[in-house]
Amino acid sequence: xxxxxxxxxxxxxxxxxxxxxxxxxxxxxxxxxxxxxxxxxxxxxxxxxxxxxxxxxxxxxxxxxxxxxxxxxxxxxxxxxxxxxxxxxxxxxxxxxxxxxxxxxxxxxxxxxxxxxxxxxxxxxxxxxxxxxxxxxxxxxxxxxxxxxxxxxxxxxxxxxxxxxxxxxxxxxxxxxxxxxxxxxxxxxxxxxxxxxxxxxxxxxxxxxxxxxxxxxxxxxxxxxxxxxxxxxxxxxxxxxxxxxxxxxxxxxxxxxxxxxxxxxxxxxxxxx
Amino acid sequence: xxxxxxxxxxxxxxxxxxxxxxxxxxxxxxxxxxxxxxxxxxxxxxxxxxxxxxxxxxxxxxxxxxxxxxxxxxxxxxxxxxxxxxxxxxxxxxxxxxxxxxxxxxxxxxxxxxxxxxxxxxxxxxxxxxxxxxxxxxxxxxxxxxxxxxxxxxxxxxxxxxxxxxxxxxxxxxxxxxxxxxxxxxxxxxxxxxxxxxxxxxxxxxxxxxxxxxxxxxxxxxxxxxxxxxxxxxxxxxxxxxxxxxxxxxxxxxxxxxxxxxxxxxxxxxxxxxxxxxxxxxxxxxxxxxxxxxxxxxxxxxxxxxxxxxxxxxxxxxxxxxxxxxxxxxxxxxxxxxxxxxxx
Amino acid sequence: xxxxxxxxxxxxxxxxxxxxxxxxxxxxxxxxxxxxxxxxxxxxxxxxxxxxxxxxxxxxxxxxxxxxxxxxxxxxxxxxxxxxxxxxxxxxxxxxxxxxxxxxxxxxxxxxxxxxxxxxxxxxxxxxxxxxxxxxxxxxxxxxxxxxxxxxxxxxxxxxxxxxxxxxxxxxxxxxxxxxxxxxxxxxxxxxxxxxxxxxxxxxxxxxxxxxxxxxxxxxxxxxxxxxxxxxxxxxxxxxxxxxxxxxxxxxxxxxxxxxxxxxxxxxxxxxxxxx
Numbered sequence: 001x002x003x004x005x006x007x008x009x010x011x012x013x014x015x016x017x018x019x020x021x022x023x024x025x026x027x028x029x030x031x032x033x034x035x036x037x038x039x040x041x042x043x044x045x046x047x048x049x050x051x052x053x054x055x056x057x058x059x060x061x062x063x064x065x066x067x068x069x070x071x072x073x074x075x076x077x078x079x080x081x082x083x084x085x086x087x088x089x090x091x092x093x094x095x096x097x098x099x100x101x102x103x104x105x106x107x108x109x110x111x112x113x114x115x116x117x118x119x120x121x122x123x124x125x126x127x128x129x130x131x132x133x134x135x136x137x138x139x140x141x142x143x144x145x146x147x148x149x150x151x152x153x154x155x156x157x158x159x160x161x162x163x164x165x166x167x168x169x170x171x172x173x174x175x176x177x178x179x180x181x182x183x184x185x186x187x188x189x190x191x192x193x194x195x196x197x198x199x200x201x202x203x204x205x206x207x208x209x210x211x212x213x214x215x216x217x218x219x220x221x222x223x224x225x226x227x228x229x230x231x232x233x234x235x236x237x238x239x240x241x242x243x244x245x246x247x248x249x250x251x252x253x254x255x256x257x258x259x260x261x262x263x264x265x266x267x268x269x270x271x272x273x
Numbered sequence: 274x275x276x277x278x279x280x281x282x283x284x285x286x287x288x289x290x291x292x293x294x295x296x297x298x299x300x301x302x303x304x305x306x307x308x309x310x311x312x313x314x315x316x317x318x319x320x321x322x323x324x325x326x327x328x329x330x331x332x333x334x335x336x337x338x339x340x341x342x343x344x345x346x347x348x349x350x351x352x353x354x355x356x357x358x359x360x361x362x363x364x365x366x367x368x369x370x371x372x373x374x375x376x377x378x379x380x381x382x383x384x385x386x387x388x389x390x391x392x393x394x395x396x397x398x399x400x401x402x403x404x405x406x407x408x409x410x411x412x413x414x415x416x417x418x419x420x421x422x423x424x425x426x427x428x429x430x431x432x433x434x435x436x437x438x439x440x441x442x443x444x445x446x447x448x449x450x451x452x453x454x455x456x457x458x459x460x461x462x463x464x465x466x467x468x469x470x471x472x473x474x475x476x477x478x479x480x481x482x483x484x485x486x487x488x489x490x491x492x493x494x495x496x497x498x499x500x501x502x503x504x505x506x507x508x509x510x511x512x513x514x515x516x517x518x519x520x521x522x523x524x525x526x527x528x529x530x531x532x533x534x535x536x537x538x539x540x541x542x543x544x545x546x547x548x549x550x551x552x553x554x555x556x557x558x559x560x561x562x563x564x565x566x567x568x569x570x571x572x573x574x575x576x577x578x579x580x581x582x583x584x585x586x587x588x589x590x591x592x593x594x595x596x597x598x599x600x601x602x603x604x605x606x607x608x609x610x611x612x613x614x615x616x617x
Numbered sequence: 618x619x620x621x622x623x624x625x626x627x628x629x630x631x632x633x634x635x636x637x638x639x640x641x642x643x644x645x646x647x648x649x650x651x652x653x654x655x656x657x658x659x660x661x662x663x664x665x666x667x668x669x670x671x672x673x674x675x676x677x678x679x680x681x682x683x684x685x686x687x688x689x690x691x692x693x694x695x696x697x698x699x700x701x702x703x704x705x706x707x708x709x710x711x712x713x714x715x716x717x718x719x720x721x722x723x724x725x726x727x728x729x730x731x732x733x734x735x736x737x738x739x740x741x742x743x744x745x746x747x748x749x750x751x752x753x754x755x756x757x758x759x760x761x762x763x764x765x766x767x768x769x770x771x772x773x774x775x776x777x778x779x780x781x782x783x784x785x786x787x788x789x790x791x792x793x794x795x796x797x798x799x800x801x802x803x804x805x806x807x808x809x810x811x812x813x814x815x816x817x818x819x820x821x822x823x824x825x826x827x828x829x830x831x832x833x834x835x836x837x838x839x840x841x842x843x844x845x846x847x848x849x850x851x852x853x854x855x856x857x858x859x860x861x862x863x864x865x866x867x868x869x870x871x872x873x874x875x876x877x878x879x880x881x882x883x884x885x886x887x888x889x890x891x892x893x
Contacts, residue, residue: 109284110291113538113590114583115545118563119295122579125567126299202416202484206549209418210564225419229553232422233430243419250414258410504717505728511673512705512732512782523731526722602722602766 011255018249022068031059033066033219042235052237054228056217060238064245067219071246074135074213074220075201079193081139086146087186091177093147094154104147111144117203124212131220134204134213142200149192153185160184191264195257198250205246221246277604281594285587292583296576297341301334350580351573355566360577364559368581369452370440371551371558375543377455377478378485383536386486390493391528395520397498405490412487417546421480421553428476435476436469438555445469477554481546485539492535497528530601537593541586621686622789622822623649623672623708628683630667630846638680642668642846645683651789652820654813656833656854658869659843668843669792669826673704688789705732709783713795715775719767725778726763732786750781754811773804777811784815791816794826809836831873834858842866 021028031049040057043049051060093104111119116138123137157163158181166180205222207213214220216227221242228238316324325331329340344350350360393405429437436442440454445466447457455474458467500506501524509523547560555561559578566574598604625647631638642664649655659665670676672685674692685692687707695703709732712718720728729751730743738746744763751759754777767775776796783791793812797805809832816823825837833840833854841851842863850863861867 106287107291110288110295113284113288113541114292114295114586115542117542117548118545118579118582121548121563121567122296122299122575125570125572125575129567198414202414205416206418209416210548210552211568222416222418225416225422229422232426236426239419239422239426243416243423246416246419247411247414250416251410254410254414504712504714505720507675508710508712508718508779508782509720509731510704511675511710512735512786513701513703514731514735515701518735523720523723527720530722600722602724603768 008255008259011252011259014248014252015256018068018245018252019072021065022072025065025069029059029062029065031062033058033063034217042231042238045237051241052235054224054238055231055235060224060241063219063224064221064242067221067224067242068245070131070214070218070220071201071205071222072249074131074204075197077135078138078142078200078204079196081135082142083146083189083193085139085143086148087150087182087189089143089147090150090152091154091182094151095158095177095181101151105151108144108147111141112148114141116141117206120203120207121210121212124207129212129215131204131208131214131218134207138200138203138207142196145196146189146192149189150185153188154181157181157185188264191257191260194253194260197253197257201246201250201253277598278594281591285591288587289584292580292587293342293345294338296580296583297338299576299579300341300572345580350577353566353571353574353577355569355571355574360574363562363574364577364581366452367557367559367562368585370454370556371544371547371560373453373455374474374477374481374547374551374556374558375540377474378481378543379536379540381478381482382485382489382539385482386489387493387525387529387532389486390490390532391497391520391525393490394494394497394501394528395516402494405494409487409490412483415483417480417484418549418553420483421477421550424476424480425553436473438553440470440473440556441466442469442473473554477550477556480553481543481550484546485543489532489535489539492532493528496531497524500524500527503527526600530597533593533596533600537589537596540589540593541582544582544585620651621648622651622653622688623647623824624684624686625668625672626684626686628668628671628681628685630664630671631680632676632678633680640846642671645843645846645848647841649790649822649824652816652822653839654816654823654825654837656825656827656837656840657843658827658830658833658840660828660869662845663843664846665826665843666794669710669794669824672790672792672824673708673710674700675710705783705786705788706736707788708790708792709786709788711776711779711783711791711793711796714799715772715779716767716799718779719775721767724764724766725770729778729781729785732782736786747781747785750785751777754781754815755807772800773808776800776804776808780808780811780815784819784821787819788821790822790824792824792826795828796825797832798827798829805832812836829873830858830869842869 035058037053037057040049040053041055043053043057045052049059049061051064053059054063089104089108093101093108096104119141120134120137123140124133127133127136162184163176163180166176171180204213205220205225208218208220208222209226211226214223216223224242225239228235228242232239329337332340348361350364352358353360353363356363389405389408393402396402424435425437428434441447445463447454447461447463447466447470450457450460454470455467458464458470497520501520506519506524509519514523544559547558548563549560550556551558551561552564559581563575563578565571566578625645628642628645628647629640630642631640633639645664645668647655647657647668657665657668667676667679671679671681672687672692674681674695681693683693687703690699690703690707692700692703719725726744726747729747730738730740733743733746734740748759748763751762756762756774756777762770767778770778776799780796783793791812796812797808800808812823812825813836815821823837825833827833830840837854839852840854840857842849842857842865844865850857850861850866857866858870861870
């Protein structure tokens with residue numbers, strides 16, 4: 001049951017492919033993504049420009065390839081930072097005693113109970129517009145989910161026999177946490193992080209779309225859509241293709257995450273088809 | 274029941290306090306001089322000094338926070354640099370249009386997601402289930418703002434089925450009673466205006482709903498599967514109830530208990546997502562206001578929006594708790610007439 | 618011989634398995650006269666429950682062959698709509714676990730009147746009949762408890778509610794699948810007594826499914842002993858008690874705790890081991 005079906009294998013391929021394109025973008029891009037050429041403004045898809053050109057005459061395909069280098073790393077940084085903060089807070093809550101647990105979990109509740117896009121919008125506004133602000137703001141609003149999850153996972157593991165065994169052997173507290181508890185607890189975390197890639201990517205591109213994230217002339221996918229939205233009717237391709245890129249990538253990561261979730265949780269295998 | 278409500282109320286208060294702290298901190302990380310930002314770009318040095326004294330920016334952080342809380346308690350969210358009006362007035366003027374949009378999206382969400390999830394559960398593992406899963410996965414992957422643009426492109430610009438932007442066509446007018454165009458049209462008895470307002474509402478509402486349908490459908494599906502496998506459903510069948518009746522009358526309410534929690538949280542998230550939808554469709558709501566405020570560096574307007582959306586979110590959660598009490602009788606009677614545990 | 622109510626002939630039941638259909642009941646014959654009380658006895662996995670559920674075709678996955686005649690109706694040949702008509706009206710069903718059998722989010726009153734409401738009985742009349750029935754089943758203050766929820770009832774009271782759901786449409790046959798297993802001993806006796814009284818008042822036949830020969834003695838007229846999907850023995854209860862012909866029946870009988878028996882005596886091992 002845990003073997004990947006064709007659609008999941010395809011999703012895995014797409015997910016890896018998008019990452020590869022982000023790395024190799026500059027080598028593959030047929031045109032300079034930032035070269036303004038007003039004579040070529042709003043050309044439809046053609047052999048020369050597969051995905052057409054935007055209002056400034058820039059090649060949409062090339063910009064997409066470069067844009068992957070902004071959207072994907074930004075997403076990964078948010079997830080990495082949020083995971084780090086969440087793991088720290090979740091572990092402290094699980095192991096730090098009742099009072100600390102209560103305080104940290106109430107703070108987590110606050111974070112969980114407010115819409116992250118609004119918090120991120122406010123934070124990004126306070127930090128000043130830019131992709132960096134969007135990333136910081138989002139990392140600061142995304143960790144509570146991980147904190148909650150890590151707390152549960154660590155609490156499960158900390159009473160396990162092998163941890164007790166290590167404890168009786170006189171292993172130091174710090175070593176106990178890093179060498180014995182965390183590695184076992186965090187196994188399940190990567191499923192959630194994979195599932196979150198698409199959600200974070202959508203919010204980042206959304207923040208860029210409204211102008212809080214990546215700024216002109218950035219080729220970040222959300223920013224590309226924002227810049228092209230004014231010419232929606234006479235240059236639809238500059239809106240359609242970046243959107244499809246976001247959707248396809250998000251879909252691929254969702255499918256992979258879903259597959260990992262089912263594979264990791266035997267109770268879901270039945271009927272989860 | 275009282276204990277349940279009390280616990281939820283305490284949580285709400287904690288969240289509100291946290292919201293106050295977070296927004297206060299936002300005013301603190303502001304690059305540059307908050308007094309100048311609050312006073313506005315064209316303020317004189319004297320005005321800035323006045324604002325500084327009024328906001329207590331020359332005092333210790335703790336006193337500043339208390340002052341901030343005091344102003345919040347009086348509904349003073351500061352003044353918008355951009356509109357030159359109190360932020361609270363701006364937000365109050367903008368909120369109805371957003372609430373209208375969110376409610377419409379929620380109606381679409383429920384009407385689509387609940388039957389979709391229930392049907393997928395009923396036909397589990399069959400083609401309909403797979404189709405529902407694909408719809409759900411697509412819904413979770415599509416960027417909201419892009420979907421809005423696509424609907425605009427195809428249904429408004431090309432096919433001209435719906436108006437492109439705005440809340441009401443030129444030539445129609447409704448009295449401002451609730452601030453929700455459709456409701457005002459209804460109250461005024463102006464059917465043409467109501468129809469026009471609904472046509473304007475359709476695309477943004479569908480756009481906003483799309484991302485949320487997937488999650489609800491999934492939740493309903495999984496809880497409906499558990500429900501349909503239960504003995505009381507078998508018993509309902511054994512008494513001769515038809516399949517539709519078994520699923521809808523006997524099963525749906527059970528399946529909706531977990532979904533109602535999600536739906537409640539989604540009301541808040543939807544209000545947040547208006548940020549991505551309203552500007553596209555030229556609706557003058559709180560989301561569009563927040564975006565403009567951010568782009569104009571109008572920090573107090575941004576923070577005011579964050580606060581109001583946060584408060585609405587908390588209020589929504591309390592309402593969800595009440596709905597849960599209605600849906601799930603077991604919550605209602607904790608403490609009263611304990612059932613004796615079944616032997617074996 | 619009185620009028621036959623249920624006649625099961627060569628009933629075979631199979632479920633889809635990984636490598637094709639798996640037959641769990643291999644040709645059962647079963648007869649019930651009107652008003653007769655028959656016990657279908659066997660350990661879990663013997664096929665007694667699926668046989669009972671087959672009478673109303675309650676397992677959609679099950680493949681049934683043979684013949685089931687319920688009050689002159691060929692159950693296995695019925696289209697879905699006609700099948701729904703006989704469910705609840707010709708035969709009612711009581712499951713083992715009363716808590717799981719009741720919908721937690723609906724009032725017990727709503728659940729009891731459903732079999733009537735779907736047959737077009739006005740709510741007001743259905744309500745009165747339900748309250749009368751609950752009172753008859755020993756639920757005190759039934760009118761006030763009508764709008765209570767299952768979690769507000771004790772185990773024994775819940776099983777009375779389930780019985781009320783099963784019999785309110787006045788079926789000629791009640792199939793009770795381990796109706797007392799989940800209840801404590803004193804309540805067990807009372808529930809069986811109620812079933813017996815109800816059967817007598819309404820001339821209702823009862824098919825009691827149980828693994829416990831101990832409760833069969835005071836209740837049923839006849840017993841059918843099943844094992845591994847086959848009938849091993851059947852006849853009047855007294856006869857089976859007095860002269861069990863099959864070794865398996867003797868083992869089941871030996872497992873019944875008796876007052877005055879030696880409590881230190883180990884339970885008899887039933888031959889051939891477990892089936893499930």
